[in-house]
Amino acid sequence: xxxxxxxxxxxxxxxxxxxxxxxxACWCSAKSFPQEIFxxxxxxxLRKACICKDCLEKFTKQISIH
Numbered sequence: 689x690x691x692x693x694x695x696x697x698x699x700x701x702x703x704x705x706x707x708x709x710x711x712x713a714c715w716c717s718a719k720s721f722p723q724e725i726f727x728x729x730x731x732x733x734l735r736k737a738c739i740c741k742d743c744l745e746k747f748t749k750q751i752s753i754h
Contacts, residue, residue, distance in 0.1 A: 696740035697733035698725075703740040719744060722751060 696703040706714030716738055725739060725747045 691733055691736045693737045695737060696743055697729045697737045698739055698743045701740055701742065703738040705738045707738075714738065715741065716744075722748065724751070 691697075694702060694705060694708050704715060706712075706717075721739065721744060725744065726734065728743075728747070729739070
């Protein structure tokens with residue numbers, strides 16, 4: 689089964705990728721992703737699908753608590 693670039697590689701939900709929707713920019717362009725979040729992405733999906741807003745928000749909240 690191939691990798692769907694419209695699905696978050698962490699949770700599998702729609703990632704709302706602006707690049708995939710042919711918009712001029714993606715929402716993630718203005719966001720900062722902690723390097724550690726990429727440890728949650730399976731190796732075969734790294735750099736092939738965007739992490740969704742929900743996963744980014746959950747992760748950043750979680751690391752700010754610790």
